[in-house]
Amino acid sequence: MTPKHPSCRAIESDLVATATGEAGAAAARRVDEHARECAPCRAELGRYRAIDSIARGLRHDAPPPADVAASRSALQARLADLKSRVLTYGIVPSPLGNILVARSEHGVSLVEYLGEATTLAGSRLRELADVETVESSTEIARLRDELLDFLAGRRRELGWRLDLRLAGSDFRRAVLQAAVDVPYGAVTSYASIARRVGKPGAERAVAQALRWNPLPIVVPCHRIVGSSGKLTGYAGDKLGLKRRLLDVEGVRTTPAARDFRVAREVMYVRAGDDRAYCLPTCGDLPSHSLANLTLIASRAGVEALGLEPCSDCRPDLHPIV
């Protein structure tokens, strides 16, 4: 190219902008005025316009529709796989310490006490194979609010859709399912859960399944105690939390040797699947273990289950105060 006149160099950028339709009105006018007088720049403007137009023509270059469709369907398959493996989680500061809540597309799948920890380090979520984790406090916001309401006694039911895939086995899943059915403000025993899942005598296996409950609080394993009425254990070594959760639900406990005991003397009693409920002093009930009993802390709890008062002890006439 021949060396350009300074006035041509001065408008070079504006010339490109004008050719591509991106120049401001003033710049475009300057370029047009210059190009009227300057044949090389006029030609240059034409060439840039041609290039811009050809370049824009590239947008009509579409790949073969079959390739696009194949790519799309491969993507859908991988997305479906990813969706089933992604757990969205948030960490909720609560009166029971930090609590991790994680959900999949199927429902809430993990609740874990983190204590003081504020990250996933050391959490079960970190150890899960074949799972991807995404933190999203906004996604967890509703769960967080409901959980805090529950822990404060402002809400009796969480009613969350649950994803029990982390339970580990069909037996454990059945145990968790049976635990979900233990109502608010009530306690029952490992032995009674074992019976409900069709494995009478398997209370140790039940206790083990609940020890690894991936959804404490939501699957209320805190409502399940030893046949003696002792709390016996909770989420490893968190017996204090079990006691606090029971306390929120109105279930009183009293200290026992290196443990606590449910104060059954102030709770209504349901034997097995009876449609009736009794005072704790009814007949020989005080001598029964909890293997086949459910204890209920309040009249409201009894009524929520639709139970009739026992015609012998008449708990309706002599309510526990």
Added chain:
Amino acid sequence: MGLGLFDDVVAAHHPEIYRYLRRLTYRASEADDLAQETFLRAYRAWQGLAPDANVRAWLFAIATNLARNHFRAESRRRRAYVVAGERRAEADPAGPEEEHVFRETRALLDRVVAGLPLKQRLAFTLRKVHDLDYEAIGESLECSPESARAHVFQALKKIRVSLNGHELPAMEPTR
């Protein structure tokens, strides 16, 4: 933000993102891999995206980022350039003379674009083929809108020089 909505994002934007990546890589398998990776990444970040975000620009930014990593392996860039050359050889229209010039110029331009420095090539493609504004291009390339514009102009100037001596079709002003 519900998870279900992401399927709508795929439906709305996959064809264009695929087209973009196909243009950059010239290869179905590479475009396919990069498009899948783009949307899988997007899915993971989807829930944290601001409700008023420009989803299309955001997807282009993810795709561009992946493409840049992809092209860090220099051999891939050379290969893309070679394929662009092959495509040029294939362009052999039997149409009228003007159309012939237009097509041939386009194939040549394609080849020149394939040989541009990567940032210029990406900026040029995002602007001219996908009509993104400079702000979005800047986000894709992690630079200011002004730099994005400068990349596009540099690209145009290089194309102009490369086409020196080549017959170009006559054009009316675009405005």
